[in-house]
Amino acid sequence: MTTTNVTASEAHPTEREAAVLHELVEYQALREPNATAVVSIEGDTLTYGDLLSRARDLTTRLRAAGVGHEDRVAVTVPRSPTAIVAFLGVLGAGAAYVPIDPDFPLERQRFMVRDCRAAAVVAPRGPKPDFVDDGVPMLFVDTDSDIDSDAGDCPDADPLAELAAGPVRPDQAAYVIYTSGSTGVPKGVVVEHAAVVALVLDDERIAVRQGQSVAQYAPLAFDASTFEIWAALCRGGRVEILRGGPVAVEDLSAELAKRRPDWLFLTTGLFHVLADHAPHALEPVGTLITGGDVLSPQHVQTAAAVPGLRVLAAYGPTETTTFASLHAATSDATWDRVPIGTPLRGRTMYVLDEDLREVARGETGELFVGGAGVARGYLHRSALTAERFLPDPFAPGRAGRMYRTGDLARCREDGAFEFCGRSDRQVKIRGYRIEPGEIEAVLNARPEVAEAVVAVFGTAVGGKRLVGYAVPAGDARVTASTMRTWLRERLPAHMVPGTCLVLDRMPHDPNGKPDRNALTPPWSSRDRLGELPEYLAPHSETETLMADVWAEVLGLDRVGVDDNFYELGGDSILSVDTIQRLRLLGIECSAGAFFRHQTIAELAAVTGVGRNGAR
Template identity: 50%
Template sequence: MTSLLPQPVRPDLRTTITQLVAHWVHVAPDAPAIRYGADEMRYGELSARADQLAALLAEHGVRPETAVAVVLPRGPELVVTMLAVLRAGGYYVPLDPAYPVERQRFILTDSHAALVVTDAAHADKLPADSPPVLRIDDQDSYDPADGVRTPPVDATPDGTAYLIYTSGSTGRPKGVVVDHASVTELVTAEPRIAVAPGDVVAQLAPTSFDASTFEIWGALCRGGTLVLFDTTVVGIAELAAQIRRWRPDWLFLTTGLFHLIVRYDPAALDSVGCLITGGDVLSPEYVAEATGRTRLYAAYGPTETTVFASLHAVTAPPGDRVPIGTPLAGMHWRVLDPQLRPVPDGEIGEIFLGGVGVARGYHGRPELTAEHFLPDPFSPEPGRRMYRTGDRGARRPDGALDFHGRLDRQVKIRGFRVELGEIEAVLRRHPDLADALSVAVSTSAEEKRIAAYAVPHPGRQVNTFALRAWLGERLPGYLMPATLVLLDDPPLDPNGKPDRSRLPAPWTARADLANLPDYCAPATDLQRLLCEVCAEVLELDQVGVDDDFFELGGDSLRSVWLLERLRSVGVEISAGEFFGGPTPRDLADLVGTRSARTPEAARWS
């Protein structure tokens, strides 16, 4: 078979992702590129498989600037496919297989994807009106019998590498266009996050989340080994076990997950060479606990600036605020007033980011792009733009930047960017609703939860369980409200506009939650314990023995907290067991009947 390997180049030159990977294929073909469980793929094999698939993609019409949607679960084939799309000159659009059909349909249509690459398990779950589908597990298609026929066309540094979608305030997600040069600058120019050949890089983030860009290409463009963590069902015990097994040199954790692992198993971080955390405001207490266990960076960066824009090296316990640091190489930030003039150090203004990491803009949204990507008067290079973040910040005396919240209603939930207006816009499309509001509520768990308030049309009966199911068909999991509250009328301010500050508290009393089953009290000590811990984690006054944890507003991160809280009182339940029956009765029956018990758990049976 004729090799399609791009010409290898020095890693310090402005180049493409594919050329950087090719460099390591050329110099170290037998080095491990990907590990997943017991499986290992070396750089030479990765390249050969990507070559085969790239040729097949080219035969299906993939050319430079062709969008290819990738709908695959975590695994080596996902990485092979992403590299193959780039080898064919196209760009990938990561699409989470768990997204509801309506969300998938929007992204496929908005991205103008010419092709969908998936597998047999997910092909039948795609929207009926999807673009042409290529199944990679169809071996006859994946490995052409007569070899490579149509050589792929390698991209240029200015060519698009990926298109990733974020929440949009109008109800329409925004596709962020990122080119090769932005990615290669991220992984090659910044010494603080320079992966060394042979380093182990943990891959934990979903590919629909831009942190995966650093994990995947930070490893493969630098000769590292990408270890795909198993995230099918993860609790702190499972995550900590994987950390101890793989001992990654590089690990990224969202703020919420970082807080939980420091709370319940901080010693696991002793096995990490460098930990990068960000996505929301960090707790100084937890940061102080992690200091000294690993090299620690607090990271900041919107999707529009290619993963990270700034880093803060935590070398000592912080004060009452953890700064978001100083810019990456090739990037700069400015704190400006409404007239786009720099504000003095210590004063709060809006954060603007400039440099090579700034994305091309929003796909198919020229007006929105012009609003957020402005000409950069601070750049020495003509034609450069700066990104208006909407974040408030202030420069510290040491040159680092402090984060001071948002200018709008955008929030971070479990590391994901959430436009509350998107949730409201989708709810308002429900035929039985006259209006909808949503807010992010800070909780005692150092995180935020989304509460949505629905106002039915007069005379319409709305069931919140049915409404949640309807919403789940249209929004990905990270945008789903933790609770839905029905209102007769929204509170208004003197100008007749919704006053979100006067909305009723969404949590505290179980009785205030609509459409729950009748309360059933626990009958045994174990049931009582489980109900009490669920109530503590959900921040409710009580939980019934037949109440579903997720129907009461639980989410994936809070479920991790619950399992660790139970473990601390001697009840061992795995994440998989919990998701299989998330009511106190189910969990009590599980603990009481399973044959393999810990000595502590046995006392509850």
């Protein structure tokens, strides 16, 4: 790492154009070495000086292992100060970090390490992960952030390595984040330093001030973490790592009251639940940014009415570096749709027709995003990159590029944009972008399956749920349970349909293609779900109350006490809603207990009941 003498607001244009992430963080560390940079889940702190020292140590080890400019380094460390040290150390070596969620299935992790052609892997101390091939250098990290290399894979440090590497340029890759692929193969989005620097420095609406805190709540393999980490560290702020995993409204409320973050990002689904049940939980927050799916006007207005809270509705595909546009919400606004707002400074948004001509204001077309945040493209996918990243005919000198989002939008008379749907089958569920075709590809690859499709249906609480349908091949035995097992072996949890159904035959349209419109949602009746245990009615008053709440949240006619919440189609967001509804009835239930005890019979046996509840 080398020292830079520029900050976000002080940078001369030529210096600003040369800024890279780790040098901006280094400047803050040299300026205020004792300032807190990161706060762990447990409340332990890491100063800027310590962060820089540990990152430099990892940089030295990576260079000794042969890692250089434009290499990719897979980081499999869970959300922690150590993970941030790892990201910073990788950037200092001139490489790009590839965050890999340790909760992903083994096959998914193996694919990502191989597909990115990782020059090294940074992992928690322990046995060498099964998904790393022989010959790939391993660097292990302890929870105290000390860095050690695998002696068998990494040579001793070379003091000349840093000099030989040369400075890192803004057009070099900073990270690669994988998103769902419509062909069944995930694709890695390559984002350069310049794009992230533009995100965190250029737009005053999301300008973190020195000493302010930014909550780190998103999974590291989700691009919202880009803002959470670098918007804080590049500007002298503080990253507050919040507890993840199963969550309940009251737990999150307590965490926010304790941490009091100046900045918080929540995905649409979790935001809606919080606005429904506990909008007061947002009072300790300075600015709430929410997005990832269509926002409800009522929920946004509720949050905007919270005293002292500023609410920003955000839009942005991974390919445009986290946020492409923002809309400041007010409690007195009247919308049919919450606008996705206006572009960030240095970015452009166009609504175009099929011939890439601008449509009239107010008309619907496909949304294209140009300017500073556009990613380099898809790793090792030149044809797909050429298809989605196009020359920008509206840029000065036609020198820029624009990204074809696949989203339909229109520009309002006031210049703000509105999201109007998709031009393809891609969906957002719980903030994650999902291509149903990737899920279908896993099922259709099984020899036991003759044909499989995945459909998306809305829920009673305004979310979306996936359903997998399969027709067995010949006499093969296919069950909902085996379908879910196949999918869990290859896909992240957020891509596994909560419900799978086996059909005798697949409906087809006149062209012989699967007719998804003829597939009806299965949740109206419990009996349609299949493969559930024999229905056993609730016995106690507590079980009856639980069954009523589960049925309402899941959209079912009835729920038995031995039915598994997640096999009925439940997910993490629906569980948050369920827990809060139970608490309103006086039934106290922690998120951990709900996750461990997934049937009403099990949960009722361990659940505490408040004063207004009954056994």
